[in-house]
Amino acid sequence: MRLSSELQSQTINKYVISQVLDKTKKTKWRNKFNEHDLVIESWANGVWCKQVGLISYADLATYLKQESQMKAEKLSVVKTEDKFVVTSYQGADKTYFVEFKNASGWRCNCLRYRCWRRRLHEEMPKLLQHFNGKVFCHHILAVYNRYSKSSK
Numbered sequence: 001m002r003l004s005s006e007l008q009s010q011t012i013n014k015y016v017i018s019q020v021l022d023k024t025k026k027t028k029w030r031n032k033f034n035e036h037d038l039v040i041e042s043w044a045n046g047v048w049c050k051q052v053g054l055i056s057y058a059d060l061a062t063y064l065k066q067e068s069q070m071k072a073e074k075l076s077v078v079k080t081e082d083k084f085v086v087t088s089y090q091g092a093d094k095t096y097f098v099e100f101k102n103a104s105g106w107r108c109n110c111l112r113y114r115c116w117r118r119r120l121h122e123e124m125p126k127l128l129q130h131f132n133g134k135v136f137c138h139h140i141l142a143v144y145n146r147y148s149k150s151s152k
């Protein structure tokens, strides 16, 4: 299935794929190319990168989870009566709202969350499986890390 440009830019853009390749020690392409040269397509069994070959959805999911966790640690969270106000990774002058609704779980109003919630199940179902079927973003993880873990 062809990806929407929105999901492509939120999920398998050239920067993300170059990072996944670095983390999985596939670095030979860097001798001849830089990340702007990468040609990337979403296939049923993985993400195909012309310069490297197939990247598994498991490796992509691992990177996206780690990236979100890393960003989440730098965000500040303020709890209000009915929601959480979370600072943007780009700067504290912008904020997002995270809410927990019993029927639908955690929700955020940021672009990535809304894009993933709308599109992942149709356009990249295999990636969603590696997220255990749960859509998330770094704002939700920031709230979850602070308010949902009783131990650790």
Ligand SMILES: [Zn+2]
Pocket: 096, 108, 109, 110, 111, 113, 137, 138, 139, 140
């Ligand atoms: Zn968010």
